Amino acid sequence: MTDFYGDTGVLQPRGEDLARKAEERSELALLRAENARLAAVNREVMGYVRGKVNDLLGVIGTKGLSPEELDDNGLIEFDPIGIVVQTFQHILENLQETNQKLHFAHEEIQTVFETVGAGIMVLDPQGRVISCNQKIRDLMLSDDLACHGKKCRQQFCGQHPDDQRCIFAAVMQNRREQRFSDWSFKGRSFDVIGRPMFDEAGDITHVVLAYHDVSARRDAEAALLAALQETQETNAKINGILRSAADGILVTDAAGRVVLINRRAEELLGLASVEENPVQGIEQIDHSELVELLRQAPRREQELLSRDLGFTAGSSLRTCQARITVIKSQQDEFNGCITLLHDVTEQRTIDRMKDEFVSTAAHELRTPLATIIGYADLLQMDNSYTPEQQAEFLQQIQSKAERLGEIVSDLLDISRIESGEGVNLDLRPLRLDKLCEEVVRGLRLQSPGHNFVLDFPPADVAVVTADRYAMVQILENLLSNAVKYSPAGGEIRISCRVRKGRCILAVSDQGIGMTADQQERVFDKFYRADATNTAIPGTGLGMTIVRHLVEAQSGQVSIDSTFGRGTTVTVSLPVFTAPAE
Amino acid sequence: MRTVEMDIRGQICPSCLLLALREVNQRHGQLLAGEVCLVVLTDNRDAVGTIPDAVSNMGFAAEVEKLVGCYRITIQRPHD
Numbered sequence: 001m002t003d004f005y006g007d008t009g010v011l012q013p014r015g016e017d018l019a020r021k022a023e024e025r026s027e028l029a030l031l032r033a034e035n036a037r038l039a040a041v042n043r044e045v046m047g048y049v050r051g052k053v054n055d056l057l058g059v060i061g062t063k064g065l066s067p068e069e070l071d072d073n074g075l076i077e078f079d080p081i082g083i084v085v086q087t088f089q090h091i092l093e094n095l096q097e098t099n100q101k102l103h104f105a106h107e108e109i110q111t112v113f114e115t116v117g118a119g120i121m122v123l124d125p126q127g128r129v130i131s132c133n134q135k136i137r138d139l140m141l142s143d144d145l146a147c148h149g150k151k152c153r154q155q156f157c158g159q160h161p162d163d164q165r166c167i168f169a170a171v172m173q174n175r176r177e178q179r180f181s182d183w184s185f186k187g188r189s190f191d192v193i194g195r196p197m198f199d200e201a202g203d204i205t206h207v208v209l210a211y212h213d214v215s216a217r218r219d220a221e222a223a224l225l226a227a228l229q230e231t232q233e234t235n236a237k238i239n240g241i242l243r244s245a246a247d248g249i250l251v252t253d254a255a256g257r258v259v260l261i262n263r264r265a266e267e268l269l270g271l272a273s274v275e276e277n278p279v280q281g282i283e284q285i286d287h288s289e290l291v292e293l294l295r296q297a298p299r300r301e302q303e304l305l306s307r308d309l310g311f312t313a314g315s316s317l318r319t320c321q322a323r324i325t326v327i328k329s330q331q332d333e334f335n336g337c338i339t340l341l342h343d344v345t346e347q348r349t350i351d352r353m354k355d356e357f358v359s360t361a362a363h364e365l366r367t368p369l370a371t372i373i374g375y376a377d378l379l380q381m382d383n384s385y386t387p388e389q390q391a392e393f394l395q396q397i398q399s400k401a402e403r404l405g406e407i408v409s410d411l412l413d414i415s416r417i418e419s420g421e422g423v424n425l426d427l428r429p430l431r432l433d434k435l436c437e438e439v440v441r442g443l444r445l446q447s448p449g450h451n452f453v454l455d456f457p458p459a460d461v462a463v464v465t466a467d468r469y470a471m472v473q474i475l476e477n478l479l480s481n482a483v484k485y486s487p488a489g490g491e492i493r494i495s496c497r498v499r500k501g502r503c504i505l506a507v508s509d510q511g512i513g514m515t516a517d518q519q520e521r522v523f524d525k526f527y528r529a530d531a532t533n534t535a536i537p538g539t540g541l542g543m544t545i546v547r548h549l550v551e552a553q554s555g556q557v558s559i560d561s562t563f564g565r566g567t568t569v570t571v572s573l574p575v576f577t578a579p580a581e
Numbered sequence: 582m583r584t585v586e587m588d589i590r591g592q593i594c595p596s597c598l599l600l601a602l603r604e605v606n607q608r609h610g611q612l613l614a615g616e617v618c619l620v621v622l623t624d625n626r627d628a629v630g631t632i633p634d635a636v637s638n639m640g641f642a643a644e645v646e647k648l649v650g651c652y653r654i655t656i657q658r659p660h661d
Contacts, residue, residue: 057599069593083602087602091639
């Protein structure tokens with residue numbers, strides 16, 4: 001055992017103290033070594049942790065953490081690994097969700113891909129088929145050959161060697177969507193859309209081709225086009241008929257707008273065609289009375305209104321019968337009007353002339369009848385008349401009876417002409433000069449106040465081919481007119497000339513003459529130049545009969561008159577030529 | 582929607598990214614539900630790239646707006 005104080009006199013530790021101290025030093029050394037080892041382990045662990053932290057930070061794309069920036073304690077406290085791990089958890093959750101969405105989207109696309117009406121094919125940049133749907137197989141493959149990995153050009157398009165019709169080539173060349181119309185394959189028509197798909201580098205990775213079978217649509221379009229064309233042609237025909245109809249046609253809608261008008265109505269109403277002016281209304285019609293009738297149409301109870309209206313067409317006045325029919329819907333609502341304008345000018349004139357004729361004929365028949373009845377009564381009731389007086393009465397009765405006969409004969413003639421029967425003619429060679437002398441002879445006795453001049457130059461003695469009775473009727477009509485309308489007397493000249501194989505016979509008077517309008521209408525039946533003057537007898541049929549008889553003998557009749565100075569009627573007839581023997 | 586603003590101006594990467602991610606992680610549920618919109622103010626240019634990238638991988642929309650002296654990054658649920 002060691003003495004605590006030793007030989008030096010200094011207090012020496014005892015041997016057991018020394019041993020304890022040595023043991024303590026040894027333990028301390030052990031602890032220090034352990035501590036150094038733990039510090040080394042700690043440094044190694046922290047280095048590892050920092051390395052992993054920096055790896056994780058690198059993965060999320062940011063810089064590493066330096067010890068200067070955050071010491072080890074700060075690092076443990078801040079827990080970047082925990083932050084990044086939690087972030088990764090969230091990223092993974094998001095990826096899972098995204099994957100699920102992508103899966104559903106893929107399912108959707110696959111369903112659309114297989115069920116869509118179009119044939120869809122996906123090609124790689126070399127034109128090899130990556131995928132295609134059932135529609136492509138149905139439309140383009142004759143049997144269920146596998147086409148994956150095969151070039152679509154060889155598989156499908158043997159019939160289109162021209163690259164202009166290869167949509168894949170067009171997409172690859174232009175690097176953007178391409179559309180082909182009327183691409184045909186196996187007798188069917190397709191509208192084709194080709195669209196490229198690019199990678200991040202901008203290179204084409206796929207080309208998607210969609211084929212829409214438009215054969216049925218094309219056929220339907222062609223049929224529709226044909227039907228449309230037919231409808232247009234029919235419309236054009238109907239329009240043509242309406243446009244060229246002799247009657248004016250005007251159709252207006254409920255608002256009074258013109259929806260249809262033909263050419264005649266345009267002329268009469270001063271409107272433009274619907275094509276020229278699609279927005280014209282009834283207020284633009286140049287006829288106040290018709291405008292008023294159309295305005296009242298919605299309120300009128302009867303559906304048809306007929307009214308004669310006067311119109312100015314060009315320089316002439318026309319009478320038109322306006323027939324306005326109201327168009328009504330099934331619900332009885334006013335939908336517009338159809339107006340027909342039928343030109344009744346001639347009809348109304350004839351009606352008026354007929355009325356005048358009835359009046360004239362009554363007068364013409366009554367006058368000789370009154371004379372006949374008067375003289376017959378005298379002869380019956382009184383025997384005191386001398387034989388000379390009785391003879392005169394009888395002569396008057398005969399004369400008036402003859403006049404009645406003439407009127408009846410005229411009426412029968414015009415009736416035959418009207419019915420198209422014509423008159424029976426016995427055409428023979430006839431010397432006009434002799435016939436004229438014969439007729440004039442009788443007239444000279446009846447009208448001694450007139451001076452009848454026969455102008456038949458010997459060189460122009462004419463033989464015409466004519467019916468004797470008809471020629472007498474013609475001459476009597478012309479000469480009696482000359483007498484009637486030369487009330488003050490004067491010269492009545494009958495002249496005859498032969499020109500170019502025709503005999504021109506003219507009857508001229510110095511009477512009251514006619515206006516241009518009267519001349520125009522003188523051959524109309526029942527027309528009398530001055531119908532108001534009942535003192536001048538006549539039925540208005542004479543000149544109508546004359547023209548008919550002249551024309552029936554291959555002749556022509558014309559009239560030349562000056563109002564107040566006289567009239568010349570010229571009859572041209574073919575000169576008789578003896579048949580060659 | 583409530584806006585939560587965190588100002589990490591003065592921080593540099595990766596601290597600003599980690600701070601932003603920690604906030605996003607803490608408010609992940611609220612952000613997903615569209616209850617919260619997180620606005621991060623930073624003057625670190627790198628963060629303008631890293632924060633939007635990281636949050637968009639988590640499924641959020643990030644919009645960067647340049648202000649005077651800093652950037653504003655708005656993080657929220659993407660529009661449907």
